[in-house]
Amino acid sequence: MKGDTVVIDTSLEHIFEHINQLPVFPKVVFKALKLLDDPDANLKELADLIRYDQGLNANFLRLANSARFGLSRQVTRLDMALALLGIDQIKEVLLVSAAKPYLDKPLQGYGMSGFELWTHSLAITVVSEVVSRKMGIQDSTTLFTACLMHDIGKVAMNVQIGLKNSEILQLVHQENVSFNEAEWKVVGGDHAVVGSEILRQWEFPFEIVRAVRNHHDPDLYIQDELSLWLSSCNTMTTLMGLSYGLDTFMYKIHPDLPKKLGLTYDFLFDVLQDSVIEFEKTRDMLYL
Numbered sequence: 001m002k003g004d005t006v007v008i009d010t011s012l013e014h015i016f017e018h019i020n021q022l023p024v025f026p027k028v029v030f031k032a033l034k035l036l037d038d039p040d041a042n043l044k045e046l047a048d049l050i051r052y053d054q055g056l057n058a059n060f061l062r063l064a065n066s067a068r069f070g071l072s073r074q075v076t077r078l079d080m081a082l083a084l085l086g087i088d089q090i091k092e093v094l095l096v097s098a099a100k101p102y103l104d105k106p107l108q109g110y111g112m113s114g115f116e117l118w119t120h121s122l123a124i125t126v127v128s129e130v131v132s133r134k135m136g137i138q139d140s141t142t143l144f145t146a147c148l149m150h151d152i153g154k155v156a157m158n159v160q161i162g163l164k165n166s167e168i169l170q171l172v173h174q175e176n177v178s179f180n181e182a183e184w185k186v187v188g189g190d191h192a193v194v195g196s197e198i199l200r201q202w203e204f205p206f207e208i209v210r211a212v213r214n215h216h217d218p219d220l221y222i223q224d225e226l227s228l229w230l231s232s233c234n235t236m237t238t239l240m241g242l243s244y245g246l247d248t249f250m251y252k253i254h255p256d257l258p259k260k261l262g263l264t265y266d267f268l269f270d271v272l273q274d275s276v277i278e279f280e281k282t283r284d285m286l287y288l
Ligand SMILES: [Fe+2]
Pocket: 150, 151, 191, 215, 216
């Protein structure tokens, strides 16, 4: 019957038009990160900046009181909690707290239930930290941020992909194309391009926008170091068994990737082993 049918526009233009319906990433996080980049960073200034954000406040206190620190006395003040954490850890809590409301939802369109996108997003940040430590990557926060936000485009495309996923999977199986190539053929774009547009609108740094855009496209990520690391961390997270949904193991890897980054089997094995251990320690962040 006419009038009973709701037609959902699955075009990329429609998805792009609706990006601004997502609440904007909190600006206080960027301000706090900038403050922490100042070598004379003062934790009191930071506490003053975030004191009125109840969610952030609660997350810092919860983490300071978690088993990780094993304190005998309860930490009840934000400045005390901040003093317990290192600068990098404070940055991570800020980013993870702000990202969680966007990423801890089920994405039926991509075949991901409850906590799966959130678990994947947090697991890849753990891999990024292990990689940054082992490779001596200076700006580990940039790689951490790119990893945390890399699949944000799936949130905006979930409904459209849900309507088209059988068509996409048919293409993947019959034409031997990767999941993102099939997304391009069917919807006119993939979650990488949509995610990068979201991050551009939220004024994330350009190199992060670019790396997210490139993360499944071997011809693009091979040209840029941050994109290469993001794509590698994503693959390693899949190898840890912490990628979920219809698209798992459905992406192409550039044959020159290991050579470009100087990766060896021993290195990969080491990273995977450490990441599994580290991820267990980070589980409390899942519930922030
Ligand atoms: Fe992705």
